Amino acid sequence: MISSLRITQIYVLDQQEALDFYVGTLGLEVSDDQDLGFMRWLTVAVPGNPDRKILLERPGPPSMDERTAEQVRDLLTKGAAGGHLFFVCDDARAEYDRLVARGVDITDEPTVRPYGTDFGLRDPFGNHIRITQLADVPATA
Template sequence: MKLSHTRMSSIFVLDQDEALDFYVNKLGLEVGTDADLGFMRWLTVRVPGDNREILLERPGPPAQDPGTADTVRELVAKGAGGGWLAFQTDDVDAAYEELVAAGVEITDPPSDKDYGRDFGARDPFGNGLRFGNVTA
């Protein structure tokens, strides 16, 4: 089997409108798809110019039965949803300053690591975000 790259990832969010506002207006991503499928809202965002998309998925059908969806929502609300995203940037410190000014929760200030310079943040639902300039 030959694979090339991942075209889509997903993270759990509790409120898709709030997630859309955060990822578009604070992080500068763009909407990929926003479609009402009847049984769910298919909402994706992406880095401008990139074809890889992030599904901002509200826990529930068809992926989970109602009981499982309730448990997943409880975990997400506690910041234990397990999702995280990593973004590449040419200027880690400028990205940090921009996100601080936008009110994004920072979990780990910029620092040099063995693999490059990066910092950590969190979205409104507890999903981890990393922003870095990976050199290794």
């Protein structure tokens, strides 16, 4: 039986730029940064939650050949092949204001929804991100 999810993956075109964004702008922490020879294994995590990591992977070997990698890079830059990340915060409006001040590409302003207040943004590579302040919603039967 599966008991948890440890690592999820998104494609990035430049791992140093990804570090600057995910660590320097969003405030995540580096979990792993290892040169494996055939690839750089680079993961980040939400502070205080090191057991759930995001692998920031460049399209290419060993997971795909160069022709496929070029197609993925092209789709990624168009916002058509990016991943989706969903984060939770305590104050969506304050987080939105902080990220706007840092020049982040905001796609949706904070909106109150039945599950909470959330907004959308994109990383420098086209990956979609949602940040949500969860509402106190009673459990359904």
